[in-house]
Amino acid sequence: MKIVVLDGFTLNPGDLTWDGLKQFGDLKVYDRMDFNSEKVIEAIGEAEVVFTNKVPLEKEILDKVPNLKYIGVLATGYNIIDMETANKLNVLVTNVPDYSTASVSQFTMGLLLEMCHHIGDHNRAVKEGEWTKSLDFCFWNTPLMELAGKTMGIIGFGRIGQTTAKLAQAFGLTIIEVRIFLWNLIPVGTWNWKNYLKNQIL
Numbered sequence: 001m002k003i004v005v006l007d008g009f010t011l012n013p014g015d016l017t018w019d020g021l022k023q024f025g026d027l028k029v030y031d032r033m034d035f036n037s038e039k040v041i042e043a044i045g046e047a048e049v050v051f052t053n054k055v056p057l058e059k060e061i062l063d064k065v066p067n068l069k070y071i072g073v074l075a076t077g078y079n080i081i082d083m084e085t086a087n088k089l090n091v092l093v094t095n096v097p098d099y100s101t102a103s104v105s106q107f108t109m110g111l112l113l114e115m116c117h118h119i120g121d122h123n124r125a126v127k128e129g130e131w132t133k134s135l136d137f138c139f140w141n142t143p144l145m146e147l148a149g150k151t152m153g154i155i156g157f158g159r160i161g162q163t164t165a166k167l168a169q170a171f172g173l174t175i176i177e178v179r180i181f182l183w184n185l186i187p188v189g190t191w192n193w194k195n196y197l198k199n200q201i202l
Helices: 037-044 083-088 101-117 119-127 159-170 193-198
Strands: 002-005 026-029 049-052 070-073 092-094 151-155 174-181 184-190
Touching: 083 092, 101 119, 101 159, 151 159, 159 174
Parallel strands: 002 026, 002 049, 049 070, 070 092, 151 174
Antiparallel strands: 174 184
16 A cells, blocks of 8 residues: 655654655655655655645545545645545545644643743843843732633633643633534633533543
């Protein structure tokens, strides 16, 4: 079986190994791939399995790689795949819905804390001696904001939204969720992650 990874660098910049895939067949890994249909078709060739992160696999490509049986999208969204054509050609498509949940939620809170405390700016100011020159022991360049008691609105309440809400509640934030159904925004009220977990069917 021939296996092709079209844009592997984002998944493995060199600190990991592809050995897990090699055990299943002849593996070819491209670090990056131009979004050029002819080059993508050539790269896939006779492969039965293709992995992609951001390289689109549209109809004109899928129609010209007859051996293809499986597409693994190395990301959450699979909007880069022409699903209608893949279904017609009986090509199985999977994604990785939970790979970035913790990191994106954590990064969200990091950005929020930066907005509240301007940590980067204060770090620069202290290193440049502004605190030691200050007439007061307490030093700040901008107003500081506490999160406790405030309200966070989260638009889109999938895995990332729910995990972010859990982290935000640890800071004392009240959460208002907006779920997206059929592209309509429907406010559904205040969310409590403890109650949510209790109601999950395992």
